[in-house]
Amino acid sequence: MELWYTEKQTKDVGITCKVKQTLHVEKSKFQDIALIDTEQYGRMLVLDGTVQTTIEDEFVYHEMITHVPLFSHPDPRKVVVVGGGDGGAIREILKHPGVEKAYLVEIDDRVVEVSKRFLPEISVALNDKRAEVRIEDGIKFIKENRNQFDVIIVDSTDPVGPAVGLFVKDFYQSIFDSLKEDGIFVAQTESPFYNKDLISRVYRDISSIFPVTKLYVCSIPTYPSGYWAFTMGSKKFNPLEIPEGRIKDLGTKYYNADVHKAAFVLPNFVKQLLE
Amino acid sequence: MELWYTEKQTKDVGITCKVKQTLHVEKSKFQDIALIDTEQYGRMLVLDGTVQTTIEDEFVYHEMITHVPLFSHPDPRKVVVVGGGDGGAIREILKHPGVEKAYLVEIDDRVVEVSKRFLPEISVALNDKRAEVRIEDGIKFIKENRNQFDVIIVDSTDPVGPAVGLFVKDFYQSIFDSLKEDGIFVAQTESPFYNKDLISRVYRDISSIFPVTKLYVCSIPTYPSGYWAFTMGSKKFNPLEIPEGRIKDLGTKYYNADVHKAAFVLPNFVKQLLE
Numbered sequence: 001m002e003l004w005y006t007e008k009q010t011k012d013v014g015i016t017c018k019v020k021q022t023l024h025v026e027k028s029k030f031q032d033i034a035l036i037d038t039e040q041y042g043r044m045l046v047l048d049g050t051v052q053t054t055i056e057d058e059f060v061y062h063e064m065i066t067h068v069p070l071f072s073h074p075d076p077r078k079v080v081v082v083g084g085g086d087g088g089a090i091r092e093i094l095k096h097p098g099v100e101k102a103y104l105v106e107i108d109d110r111v112v113e114v115s116k117r118f119l120p121e122i123s124v125a126l127n128d129k130r131a132e133v134r135i136e137d138g139i140k141f142i143k144e145n146r147n148q149f150d151v152i153i154v155d156s157t158d159p160v161g162p163a164v165g166l167f168v169k170d171f172y173q174s175i176f177d178s179l180k181e182d183g184i185f186v187a188q189t190e191s192p193f194y195n196k197d198l199i200s201r202v203y204r205d206i207s208s209i210f211p212v213t214k215l216y217v218c219s220i221p222t223y224p225s226g227y228w229a230f231t232m233g234s235k236k237f238n239p240l241e242i243p244e245g246r247i248k249d250l251g252t253k254y255y256n257a258d259v260h261k262a263a264f265v266l267p268n269f270v271k272q273l274l275e
Numbered sequence: 276m277e278l279w280y281t282e283k284q285t286k287d288v289g290i291t292c293k294v295k296q297t298l299h300v301e302k303s304k305f306q307d308i309a310l311i312d313t314e315q316y317g318r319m320l321v322l323d324g325t326v327q328t329t330i331e332d333e334f335v336y337h338e339m340i341t342h343v344p345l346f347s348h349p350d351p352r353k354v355v356v357v358g359g360g361d362g363g364a365i366r367e368i369l370k371h372p373g374v375e376k377a378y379l380v381e382i383d384d385r386v387v388e389v390s391k392r393f394l395p396e397i398s399v400a401l402n403d404k405r406a407e408v409r410i411e412d413g414i415k416f417i418k419e420n421r422n423q424f425d426v427i428i429v430d431s432t433d434p435v436g437p438a439v440g441l442f443v444k445d446f447y448q449s450i451f452d453s454l455k456e457d458g459i460f461v462a463q464t465e466s467p468f469y470n471k472d473l474i475s476r477v478y479r480d481i482s483s484i485f486p487v488t489k490l491y492v493c494s495i496p497t498y499p500s501g502y503w504a505f506t507m508g509s510k511k512f513n514p515l516e517i518p519e520g521r522i523k524d525l526g527t528k529y530y531n532a533d534v535h536k537a538a539f540v541l542p543n544f545v546k547q548l549l550e
Contacts, residue, residue: 012292012293013290013314014279016289018287039287040285221501226494226496227494227501252543253544254542255542256542261537262537265534267528267529267530267534268530268534
């Protein structure tokens with residue numbers, strides 16, 4: 001018997017992966033959680049039927065959502081990840097020796113537990129003494145902590161279900177207030193091919209709050225269209241004006257100093273979404 | 276009834292697209308040709324079960340395989356496309372006013388005819404007076420024309436079936452001989468995620484013949500992994516050292532002067548394939 005997992009990425013297109021084995025399925029308080037082992041991408045975390053991360057290509061997403069904002073800041077010490085229960089963003093953040101504290105604020109403890117059990121390569125740093133896992137609503141956490149953080153990373157699921165509140169202007173204002181006076185924020189903001197309206201709206205909302213707003217992109221094969229956008233809001237620092245030599249080699253597989261700059265170069269059809 | 280077309284892009288992963296209608300199916304002398312109308316990507320040309328081009332995302336591939344080499348050359352007048360029977364590369368090439376002649380050398384006349392009939396937006400320029408469609412073996416054509424061309428573009432199918440001979444060192448030597456003393460050549464060279472060995476080998480082969488060899492990348496949703504590589508061999512000009520102001524706005528949707536440079540910036544895992 002051949003088992004194939006198919007995700008409809010839009011109502012009209014999908015990715016299909018040959019499955020070795022289904023390792024875990026459960027329904028948490030917030031969502032359906034599945035962990036499958038695929039031939040092409042190794043183990044894969046699936047939330048509400050949507051691929052979140054895979055062993056083979058997770059490096060792109062986790063490196064790009066973290067190192068771009070962290071190297072855009074001269075001295076990031078206190079960092080927050082909202083969502084990101086698999087721990088991949090925390091792993092990358094803690095490669096920066098100056099980081100003193102990295103909070104993972106994940107609403108669903110079951111995502112953290114399943115990732116610890118089945119994705120040790122990704123969740124490896126969650127037990128680091130500089131990491132603090134808080135199982136609570138990220139929106140509430142951000143609201144309650146003002147003027148606290150150097151970098152905030154919103155590593156959310158798609159803007160449906162539990163993540164809807166992470167894609168609204170009120171939340172971006174809370175993030176602004178939660179950052180120190182020179183803080184930087186990045187959110188994953190979906191595919192420039194499939195989520196044009198969302199990208200336009202989020203960019204406009206963030207631009208209305210942050211003095212510096214930038215979109216950057218990368219290639220992630222298991223995400224819809226394979227082309228993914230992140231939106232950065234910065235209170236002070238321009239990610240394209242960072243001193244020569246700041247970006248250190250952290251053993252990354254995708255990110256490097258040239259990729260940092262090139263990721264902000266946008267094709268015409270993406271630039272148009274931001275006008 | 277819901278009809279879905281699924282392409283296995285590797286033996287373990289595929290793309291699946293909802294189909295409105297199958298418009299045409301035939302078996303030519305060289306390959307299976309299908310033309311389907313999909314909900315997400317509009318009309319789609321499928322050769323031997325592999326997506327070649329779609330109305331919605333063809334702009335990325337056709338702009339990137341043409342404008343990068345053409346703008347890297349100071350005065351491209353005679354250009355050849357090997358393969359590319361859909362005509363999309365020719366359409367982009369003829370946007371350059373200095374081009375006097377663009378040959379399309381396609382082995383399978385049925386691809387040209389089906390594209391003319393079902394993909395008028397893509398094949399539109401094949402009747403231009405500067406275009407010459409030659410139905411013949413590209414390998415033979417290149418061998419027979421020495422010191423003739425400014426730019427040669429290899430717009431081939433995957434390296435199986437009729438296209439095998441377009442991915443070998445002998446062919447790259449013929450291309451070198453077929454170019455003028457300052458000519459430039461680009462070939463589509465598959466996915467850095469799925470075709471690592473091929474990219475390494477082709478880069479090595481081209482480097483052993485051409486003084487300047489460069490890989491560049493772009494994002495194409497309907498191609499395997501969504502991330503695509505092109506390899507350039509140049510006899511004289513460095514595509515990263517082009518005079519300010521040469522790159523004109525041709526109304527492109529993906530390509531622009533900044534994308535030209537950024538496309539050559541490679542993630543670490545891709546750089547490693549070229550070492």
